[in-house]
Amino acid sequence: MLSVFQPATCASTVPVEYMPKRTAEYQGSFIQEVYNISVDLAPLLLEARIPVCPDADSGGCSPLHDAPILLLSPGYRGTRLYYNVIASALASEGFIVITIDHPGERISSSIPMAIQSTATPQKSPT
Secondary structure, eight states: OEEEEOOEEESOOEEEESSOHHHHHHHHHHHHHHTTOSSOOHHHHHHOEEEEOOOGGGSSEEEOSSOOEEEEOOOTTOOGGGGHHHHHHHHHTTOEEEEEOOTTTOSEEOOTTSOOEEOOOOOOOO
16 A cells, blocks of 8 residues: 655645544554553544645645655554654655555555455564
């Protein structure tokens, strides 16, 4: 799964969910368990929003097409959704940012028009 953040000049922004509901619920309890913290982060992840330009076709947005491309990988056991804020900030600095989930290496993934999948964490290669 990919996410693309494209630099643009916008007259206004709209708040968009940080990550899909099912992913936020899963990741909140996963982070709580892995890092042994008492707080469930799911409500925070569910309420989080990032500002984005409205649809380019609406006329309030002018995308920059000749921007350099930056590939942002979350690494082993990560999800691209953790880095939405960073990707958005990099795009606002003039980069086209592409984030990716690596099949078999992520903890969970929400795929539009599909079911949620979870993977058992694998041991890091030595």
